[in-house]
Amino acid sequence: MIYMFNEKTIPAITSVGGKAKALMETTKFGLPVPEGYVMSVDFFGDWLNEIKSSELFISAIKETTKENCELLKSFAESLTFSENQEKLFLRSQEQLTGDVFAIRSSSPEEDLEDTSFAGMYDTFLGVTSKMLKAHISRAFASCFDYRVMSYKKQNSIDLSQTSIAVIVQRQIASDISGVGFSLNPLNNCFDEVTINSSFGLGEAIVSGIVTPDMYTYDIVDKKIITKKISIKDIGLWLNSDGGIEKKENEHKEKESLMDSQVTALVDLIKLCEKHYGFPVDTEWTFSDNKLYLLQVRPITTHFPFYKELLTEPGKNKRFYIDLIALTQGFDEPMSVLGMELWSDMLLEIKMHMMSPQANGSTPALYGKEYFSITAFQKVVGKKAGLKFVNSYDSNVRKIFEEIDLDLHPFEGPVVGTEQAKKRMFKSVLTMIPGALQGVFGNYQKGIKNYLKISESILSDTDKLSNKGSFSKLSADALKIMNEAMGTAPVIFAGMISKANMAKIFKGEDVEKELSAMNMDLDGNPTSEMGHLLYKMASEKTFIEVTSKEEFKNRLSQKRYSNDFLALYDEFMDKFSARGFKEIDVASKRVYEDIGILYDKLKEINLEDNQMLTVKLKRDQAYNRLLDVARKKGKEKKFVNAANRMKATFGYREHPKYLIVMIMAKLHDICLEIAEKWVKEGRIDKSYDIFDLKSAQIDKGQNDSSFDLRQARKENLDGYIHKADWPLVIDSRGKIYKPKMQVEDGDIIGDAIAPGKVVGKAKVLRLPYEKPLESGEILIAKFTEPSWTPIFTNASGVVMEIGGPLQHGGIIAREYGIPCVSGLMGIMDLVKDGDLLEVDGYNGVVKILESN
Numbered sequence: 001m002i003y004m005f006n007e008k009t010i011p012a013i014t015s016v017g018g019k020a021k022a023l024m025e026t027t028k029f030g031l032p033v034p035e036g037y038v039m040s041v042d043f044f045g046d047w048l049n050e051i052k053s054s055e056l057f058i059s060a061i062k063e064t065t066k067e068n069c070e071l072l073k074s075f076a077e078s079l080t081f082s083e084n085q086e087k088l089f090l091r092s093q094e095q096l097t098g099d100v101f102a103i104r105s106s107s108p109e110e111d112l113e114d115t116s117f118a119g120m121y122d123t124f125l126g127v128t129s130k131m132l133k134a135h136i137s138r139a140f141a142s143c144f145d146y147r148v149m150s151y152k153k154q155n156s157i158d159l160s161q162t163s164i165a166v167i168v169q170r171q172i173a174s175d176i177s178g179v180g181f182s183l184n185p186l187n188n189c190f191d192e193v194t195i196n197s198s199f200g201l202g203e204a205i206v207s208g209i210v211t212p213d214m215y216t217y218d219i220v221d222k223k224i225i226t227k228k229i230s231i232k233d234i235g236l237w238l239n240s241d242g243g244i245e246k247k248e249n250e251h252k253e254k255e256s257l258m259d260s261q262v263t264a265l266v267d268l269i270k271l272c273e274k275h276y277g278f279p280v281d282t283e284w285t286f287s288d289n290k291l292y293l294l295q296v297r298p299i300t301t302h303f304p305f306y307k308e309l310l311t312e313p314g315k316n317k318r319f320y321i322d323l324i325a326l327t328q329g330f331d332e333p334m335s336v337l338g339m340e341l342w343s344d345m346l347l348e349i350k351m352h353m354m355s356p357q358a359n360g361s362t363p364a365l366y367g368k369e370y371f372s373i374t375a376f377q378k379v380v381g382k383k384a385g386l387k388f389v390n391s392y393d394s395n396v397r398k399i400f401e402e403i404d405l406d407l408h409p410f411e412g413p414v415v416g417t418e419q420a421k422k423r424m425f426k427s428v429l430t431m432i433p434g435a436l437q438g439v440f441g442n443y444q445k446g447i448k449n450y451l452k453i454s455e456s457i458l459s460d461t462d463k464l465s466n467k468g469s470f471s472k473l474s475a476d477a478l479k480i481m482n483e484a485m486g487t488a489p490v491i492f493a494g495m496i497s498k499a500n501m502a503k504i505f506k507g508e509d510v511e512k513e514l515s516a517m518n519m520d521l522d523g524n525p526t527s528e529m530g531h532l533l534y535k536m537a538s539e540k541t542f543i544e545v546t547s548k549e550e551f552k553n554r555l556s557q558k559r560y561s562n563d564f565l566a567l568y569d570e571f572m573d574k575f576s577a578r579g580f581k582e583i584d585v586a587s588k589r590v591y592e593d594i595g596i597l598y599d600k601l602k603e604i605n606l607e608d609n610q611m612l613t614v615k616l617k618r619d620q621a622y623n624r625l626l627d628v629a630r631k632k633g634k635e636k637k638f639v640n641a642a643n644r645m646k647a648t649f650g651y652r653e654h655p656k657y658l659i660v661m662i663m664a665k666l667h668d669i670c671l672e673i674a675e676k677w678v679k680e681g682r683i684d685k686s687y688d689i690f691d692l693k694s695a696q697i698d699k700g701q702n703d704s705s706f707d708l709r710q711a712r713k714e715n716l717d718g719y720i721h722k723a724d725w726p727l728v729i730d731s732r733g734k735i736y737k738p739k740m741q742v743e744d745g746d747i748i749g750d751a752i753a754p755g756k757v758v759g760k761a762k763v764l765r766l767p768y769e770k771p772l773e774s775g776e777i778l779i780a781k782f783t784e785p786s787w788t789p790i791f792t793n794a795s796g797v798v799m800e801i802g803g804p805l806q807h808g809g810i811i812a813r814e815y816g817i818p819c820v821s822g823l824m825g826i827m828d829l830v831k832d833g834d835l836l837e838v839d840g841y842n843g844v845v846k847i848l849e850s851n
Helices: 015-027 040-053 054-062 067-077 083-093 129-144 146-154 259-276 323-328 336-349 373-380 381-390 394-401 421-439 443-462 469-485 490-505 511-516 527-540 548-556 562-574 595-602 613-632 635-679 686-691 694-702 708-714 787-791 808-815
Strands: 001-005 036-039 100-106 121-127 165-170 176-181 192-199 213-218 223-228 235-239 246-247 280-287 290-298 319-322 368-372 728-730 741-743 745-748 750-753 755-762 777-780 796-799 820-821 835-839 842-847
Touching: 001 083, 001 469, 015 100, 015 165, 015 259, 036 796, 040 067, 040 165, 054 259, 067 129, 067 146, 083 129, 100 613, 100 708, 121 235, 121 421, 129 146, 129 165, 165 192, 176 259, 213 259, 213 708, 213 777, 223 777, 246 421, 246 741, 246 835, 259 280, 259 750, 280 394, 290 755, 319 323, 319 373, 319 443, 323 613, 336 368, 336 694, 336 708, 368 373, 373 381, 381 511, 381 787, 394 728, 443 469, 443 490, 443 635, 469 635, 490 635, 511 613, 527 562, 527 595, 527 635, 527 787, 527 808, 562 635, 562 708, 613 635, 635 686, 635 694, 694 708, 694 728, 750 796, 750 808, 755 796, 777 787, 796 808, 808 820
Parallel strands: 755 777, 777 796, 796 820
Antiparallel strands: 001 036, 036 165, 100 121, 100 165, 176 192, 176 280, 192 213, 213 223, 235 246, 280 290, 319 368, 319 728, 741 745, 745 842, 750 820, 755 835, 835 842
């Protein structure tokens, strides 16, 4: 079957492919598309059957090598039209005007929103009528090209279903051509249209033989905001008798587009976007000052963002900071239930300053939570709001130094924060006695009181059960979480002691030593977990184990030393609830899969580990400070402050540990409920329960007819699945990134943990992606507690995101690992094996030798 572009009924994408379907749709929509037709997948049915029954095809499927694909492609090119194909072809060709044509492939998998075969299929321009059939065969055969076949295999696209359609279109003799994007692909801004243009055919831009002019147009202010005019030496030009000629452009330094043409293009591109309902990438051309649309496809690389957080074009913008990435060290979306429980907890413990509604100060939806900075400022004040956020990460500070927030005040009430000031005042009054006790009272008594409260919290957590409604259960858990956060005295004692030490040594050159006093603190559960893991990994009976299965079998038979089994029991009791995304109720726990523990232990470097020297480093720093304090006559003050700080400051991480334990208990209860639903056939897997909200779990418990699968599907519909999430984005989709500061080869970041080290880089996006060898420097976007075992292997740490208060910074200081952070983009700049110098004193990274 062959379809003309102007058919009344548009065939399915499986019949004509994405490219042809778009050309037919835009023709029907009345846009200026050159006429043409598409030879459908069915038209090539006999060819496809013959190819797929061949040994060449079977070989290419089994072993998708370049050689096998080339043999298959040559065979496909040799096929000729049957009598019926010839008849259909001639009938369609008679309906086109002109003597020169463009031949393009149109694959059912190409130009979809989640795949991109850009440049893989063959296109032929300037094809004469005489050469049409030969070039149609070549375009058809390009679906067996090695690039196409290997890309499909990598993306799990079934090669046995390979098919193709081919477009024949009147060739336009282009004067100016290019591409246009309905948003700005450089910063994702939805209010900017970006156009690339050059003289002649657009293939010169696509193939990269010319650097095009670039125009950026602001659709709100209706004007061109940037022009970058290039020297366009070369152009591709259509010969009147067919073929393409490459020649030097006559006016190569001249602008390729007039402002009126840019405006006309913007109107056309935005019309396409409006028609399709998503951002589009277009190809276009001007011939004799007439504009033609050659192609429309989805932009597959843009970041869509959530419609609930967008504002209308021209309205005050809102600026969103990824709260979870900034504070918790991961940016993958949390589960539906996990985000609900987390954001509800945050609302309470932050005294309603952080409200999760879309128009709140920290909107939470589809597994993500954001600081809405102007909304947060409206709640706590401009300076206080920005100061609070800047305390976490220098990337944020650099970004907002370039943005005038006064131009975009938050419009309307900040939903959910109406009681914030009243609650803040009440909370401060409640905390004052505890703070005074922590500062002036007996800190050892404060620790005992804290541990007593912690034990009570864990006991109350253990009593939680699935009796009654899940909403009541989660409310009880939230109440316990609030108790976990109300443990200020011991934490205040540590904070004040740290400040006192800084005061004692003001003006002295002891910054390194003061920073070293943050090492090996008591009360930090993450640090304690690291030490315990190291002891387990060091046990001889564990070192002998060579596989995960052997590890599990020996545990079940208790074939380890008594020392190892005692350490194992202690770990399982205290830390088996911890792991990746541990604040998410849905996250798998170590006690569910003991193989996770094996991976952690085997990653620990026993010979060269930071925990071996951390106590020595702290003792050396203590003795140096003690000498200085004696000379200043402040020995007693120093000893008291140092002891108080070591005993108490580590507890600042403890409330989060308690919250994780509570989440783990809720996790288990959810799975108990879910297992019953799986047996009843109401959900497919027990973990599906975490894609439901509390109220839906209630309904599922009370109403057996409630469609749990449909509720889950609706909850997940708005989720965005991206590998790289922006740290800061505004309500018109614009992504903000700080400029990396480089001075004389030094990459300047934030000094997080002191020390200077030289070593080879190892770039990790996941904690157990590849081994971190002895002496290597860990390069990561951010880290959280699941990184702890390998973190201690690192001789130095460099992170893109994370200030002193994030997990990576805290653990780096506790273990005495030189650390620099605040370097967004460093993971793209540094490669495995590069020789680096990390200066944690001054926040500087140097690439000494590139691998």
